[in-house]
Amino acid sequence: MIRRTRAAQVAAPSLPSAGEALRLDGVVKKYGTGASATVALRGVDLVLAPGSFTAIMGPSGSGKSTLLHAAAGLDSPTSGSVRLGGTEISGLRAAQRTRFRRDHVGFVFQAYNLLPALTVEQNVALPLMLGERAVEPAWLDFLISSVGLVEQRRRLPSALSGGQQQRVAIARALVTRPHVVFADEPTGALDSRAGQQVLDLLAHTTRELDQTVVMVTHDPVVAAHADRVIFLADGAFAGHLDGASAAQITQYLTGLGDW
Numbered sequence: 001m002i003r004r005t006r007a008a009q010v011a012a013p014s015l016p017s018a019g020e021a022l023r024l025d026g027v028v029k030k031y032g033t034g035a036s037a038t039v040a041l042r043g044v045d046l047v048l049a050p051g052s053f054t055a056i057m058g059p060s061g062s063g064k065s066t067l068l069h070a071a072a073g074l075d076s077p078t079s080g081s082v083r084l085g086g087t088e089i090s091g092l093r094a095a096q097r098t099r100f101r102r103d104h105v106g107f108v109f110q111a112y113n114l115l116p117a118l119t120v121e122q123n124v125a126l127p128l129m130l131g132e133r134a135v136e137p138a139w140l141d142f143l144i145s146s147v148g149l150v151e152q153r154r155r156l157p158s159a160l161s162g163g164q165q166q167r168v169a170i171a172r173a174l175v176t177r178p179h180v181v182f183a184d185e186p187t188g189a190l191d192s193r194a195g196q197q198v199l200d201l202l203a204h205t206t207r208e209l210d211q212t213v214v215m216v217t218h219d220p221v222v223a224a225h226a227d228r229v230i231f232l233a234d235g236a237f238a239g240h241l242d243g244a245s246a247a248q249i250t251q252y253l254t255g256l257g258d259w
């Protein structure tokens, strides 16, 4: 499914010069105030190198989605700093943050979120169109071919399988050459074969395009595709594993107790 032959013809995404795709310092997120306040993140520090593939795991309510949303600029932390590709985004006003996100951040959600009236190639190009940026035909061709959808490029999402739709969403997430692609349970709605293709594709983009990817998952088999697995518990880091197998991840989770 993954074609490598054309990679040399298209420039790799530009990388942040600082050597850090994402940096979180002391990120705290509280929801609500007073006695009913929930502290969802309790001072999280995190640095991701360009081209790294990281999975985040943790029990329900441990703060995974909150962390992803704060890191991606979908929400601002109560305190602490978030730097994406060298830009401090936690201090940006909402409109600036939205623009930064559209131009420099990629998202893949469990529920593909494609626009049903647009073709595959129009969906992939959409973030560039919204940002009034030029669509380089060679880059668009490269992405569509990388996700294995050349024959489907003029079809509507309704004519695609779930796995194909998620691959469109991945091409769309990559089209702006973002600092980081954030994926929240990207294989949650797919059967294991389609899920495997999506994971191979995400791992491929980190290796071949030097794309930084962060993925939240509950599944040790899914997390084992990442270079590093970070464990969250009660809004704080509870450890990490590098290059771990699904069995090692499961064993680690068991050791952490009530997951």
Ligand SMILES: Nc1ncnc2c1ncn2[C@@H]1O[C@H](COP(=O)(O)OP(=O)(O)OP(=O)(O)O)[C@@H](O)[C@H]1O
Residues within 6 Å of the ligand: 031, 032, 038, 039, 040, 058, 059, 060, 061, 062, 063, 064, 065, 066, 067
């Ligand atoms: N908008 C909100 N308002 C109030 N509390 C919230 C809000 N969003 C999340 N929380 C709380 O913050 C904590 C962390 O939630 P979060 O959604 O980040 O967990 P999660 O690890 O993603 O869980 P899951 O695996 O179920 O998706 C939880 O206690 C949750 O109830």
Ligand SMILES: [Mg+2]
Residues within 6 Å of the ligand: 064, 065, 066
């Ligand atoms: Mg969540």
